[in-house]
Amino acid sequence: MVAATNGALIGSMTSDREGILADWEAAVRGSQRTGRSSPDLQSELSSLYDAILSGVGSGGDIRSEGMGEVRALLNEMSFARARQGYTPTETASAVFALKEPVRGRLPDQQMAEFVELSTLIDQLGLFTFETFAAARESVIMSQTEQLLELSTPVVKLWDGVLAVPLVGTLDSARTQVVMETLLQTLVDTGSAHAIIDITGVAAVDTQVAQHLLKTVVAARLMGAECIISGIRPQIAQTVVALGIEFGDIPTKATLADALRHVLRQAGFDIVRRNGERS
């Protein structure tokens, strides 16, 4: 793209800036379901417009130095829209919508220049699409991490007794996090007992059982005893049907049973005030 042939195009884009911007904004607004406040979109588009103008003037390939500002603005725009829940089409067509207003104002003999501008806008649109996807990706990644951290609390039930209430599905990644948090907490609190409660685990198959066993063995290696509790009736039947062996690991139906078992082992006796044992 030679700057000289662009003179006329840039000229008309500069002279009719306000008109094109207004049309552009109207087109963008028409293509979006969720409306943003007017000055917000207006300032966003006008700064993008100016950046594109100066980018085209400086000889504009999308990867070139002159388009740096355009890329930065598009980046910002895509990230913001990805977070606000816009669809990729809405985001990219906001860029494509610039074509129509410019085309309407150009005489036919400048068609060749318009085609080049159009190619550039296509590239910008695709760039928006890519950034949008990357932004979504990063949102999903951070949510997954948060979910991992949220879903693996280790709580202290008694002096030297920890509980890990597991909720959701138990895959290798979750098991790894559970194992690490549990073992670290065992060390930090000097606890010799841990109860793994699987009431919230949707399904137990051989792989989940394998993960549970690994966690128990790792805790044993560190000198802590583990109990598995919260085994629902269906789960118990599945476990037997699959032929899963928990070996010498104690299993209890409820967390309460497990806690009582652990306290007994630790030498405590739970006695009602009138002397009756429970």
Add this chain to the structure above:
Amino acid sequence: MERIPIYKIGDILLVSIQIDLQDQDAMNLQDDLSNRVVETGAHGVVIDISALELVDSFIGRMLSTIAAVSRVLDARTVVVGMRPAVAITLVELGLSLPGVETALDVESGLALIASHLSDSEFIDAAVPGAALDD
């Protein structure tokens, strides 16, 4: 080549491994420990590995072997202070150290052996005359 010191505390031998063990060091430790158990007639061995950041399958097997040897010589072995990362590695390697007792730290390890000693017949040997009181 390093020698791992073995301390005698009452009826128990305490070994604290502070350096990453080479295979030869591990073999030496196994020899030394068997000798000391026989010499001292100890009834318990506590091996502290809290300083070890790296335990491979060889060391894992050595710990199992030491436990088995000590058991033959009438002494219980407790491995204490294993780090979480080490425990996870051993589990991933498929080593669960069968026959080895474990405890969180040296203190609970000593307490574990003491509790075993107090409710076993070792009390006769450990405290001469204790049996006469009954």
